[in-house]
Amino acid sequence: MNRKKFIQVLLLTSAMPSLLWVACNKQKGQQTTAVEATFTCPMHPQIVQDHPGTCPVCGMDLVPFDKNNKDKFLTLSADQQALANITSMAVGIGSLNNYTAISGRLTVNPEQTNYISSRNAGRIEDLYIKETGIPVKRGQAIFRLYSEQLLALQEEFLMTHKQTIEFSNDQRFADIFKAAKQKLLLYGQTESQLASLLKDGKSSPYITFYAPSSGIVAELFVTEGQYLDEGSSILRLEGYDTMWVEADIYPREAAYIKEGEELKVLANGDPNNLLTTKVQFITPNYQSNTQIMQLRGSISNKGHLLQVGMPATILLPKGEQNKVLMVPSKAIIREENQSHVWIASGGGKFEPRFVETGTESFDDTEIIAGLTPGEKVVVSGAYLLYSEYVLKKGALVN
Template identity: 50%
Template sequence: MERKIFLKNMALMALFPSVFIAACSEGKKSAAGVGGQKLQTFTCPMHPQVVKNEMGTCPICGMDLVPFEKNSNDKALKVDEKRQALANIGILMIGENSLSGVKQLNGRLVVNPEQSSYISSRIAGRIERLYVQETGVKVKKGQPLYKLYSEQLATLQQEYLMAIAQEKQFQGDQIERQIVASAKQKLLLYGQSEQEVKQLVKTRKKDPFVVFYAPEGGIVAEVSVTEGQYVTEGSPVLRLEGYAQLWVEADVYPDEAKNVKDGQKVKVVITGWEDQPQEMTISFINPALASGTQLMQIRGSIPNPGNQWQPGLQANVFLPSGNKSKALTLPVDAVIRDGKGMHVWIKKGKDSFEPRLVKTGQENDNQVEISAGLKNGDQVVVTGAYLLYSEYILKKGKNPIEGLKM
């Protein structure tokens, strides 16, 4: 009896692996679909987290699901005529045209350091009164800036009065006259005016206070002291910026630098003042790349009548880059540019579109030269290219130019 039970258990144990393997095989066939082919999945264009094995509608927004081809290696994108019309996809057969090359560079207005004035203390003392205490204030030439109390100034005044008294005792002595002139020059260098020196001689009363005036007009950009603060000779007090002339700095890629020359005249347009284009002469080309970028900088200056522009405003610099009579050209918006390269979309059939890597040459506001990647007669998407780019990423889950070669 026990022998029969043992044989029965052994038979069941031998049967389990074959049943398990058959079940797994059936499961794999079910997942793969009929004939071993992978089932088509569908997703929502607005909610890509929704993935189903059959066509239907999105449970979130109710939109029709679209095929999800994330694992497909097919570069073609299928878009039916109805969706092409909705996306406003326009096709142009590329051909040779004449191109007037003007490269638009991104730039900005910055302060011209040559228009800045640094006000420092001419003598050690205490800031008794600060007439300008905040930045952004407009200052005129000759306007009082600060009043300084200085015991050193009082000592110099006393030396000047003593030199005058001693000169009177030695009339006509050349050395005494030089001592008086030297003492007076010290007072002038330390901020005393001619009128104040004459008043000192007249009243013979020392005045340890001296008022300093703005040597130039401008905008207060920095205030380095406060009232009651002691300063040494040469300590910074104020910084004034002049906006009558501003620098324009623009970014240039190294391969475009060959078209830039020192002394070259270019057109500058300030954003918001497109009706007032300015002519600028390039005065400096930075030979080094800007920190952390692959950009060089060029610079020039433009007048700023009435101080209507402020540093920091965006400026567009238009750099001439020559003319070409025969060049394959496309509208600028037809070329999609991202961190991986530049590409366009080619129509390959009634409902089929494919990405194509390209290289560009000269360009202006409207047209761009295609120097490599296309040939005369190719049908290129010129409107709606970004919609194709977005739909490709949505459907296939990757950049359309991955794996492409020129």
């Protein structure tokens, strides 16, 4: 009997390590399952795997998220909302203008372009403007010219002035003096220069010429010391107080436009820089070997913030829809096959809501399904909420 108990104790002792090992492994397996994490890419939430690594699309490090959390909302404190600049507004019914956006460009207004040329033959002794891109004010000295022709005209002017004084009763000398003065004015001399000439009584072959208008030096045609013929171009000045906006349009688009109509223009892709242009001209024929017409209008350039060559988007109105449920376009987050907005449900809770969109204008988008009037949608900060949701819960699935 004692021998039988001894054998039972011996067998139980031998089996204990195995049982303990199995129990420990089972507990470890349970712990592993409990702490198992899922990893995703912040930029590409469709990338999901059960181990750390890098995104095969963009190469970013994958981040963990809790896939067991089934709550489809985020909760943010007031401080977090202020830090993320989250604002919301109630969805409402209103009128929606339908636009077609066409690409255009800003160009120089030729009416503000001034070519300065030499009215006399001679040699440029001093050139005061030697580079392009600098501003020039009206009356600013541009160059000093050596001209024997102007010297002769000045001497004629002084002589006829003396004759007018000596023969003050003879109208012919007064007319000859006026003709000599008018000739110098036509050759580019100013009233103040002629007054100084009469005061000094001395002629000079060196004459300074001044800018007849203000502008930016766009092109320079001469160099210092160069000999000029009469009519030679000196420089080209461009003014930028107004600019032209041009765009290529198809005939079906031209049907929505009339000359004199005011259109909205988005300059350089900046939604805060929405300007107005008046259609001044639409070409009556197609461009060579195309079916494209051209639209042109002028646009104000206060502060010279617009630049030549800057891209512009012209919004062509196609009609108006009344009693439309709409939200600001920037409140909608668009993915490949779906769109959603974020609903502010109170208490710091924000819930994603999939929507079906319709007509879009510049600022607003029609909501066909997914929202009801009065619900509050997040206007600014929606993308931050979406990123936070992806990081914590993974991809948003409809």
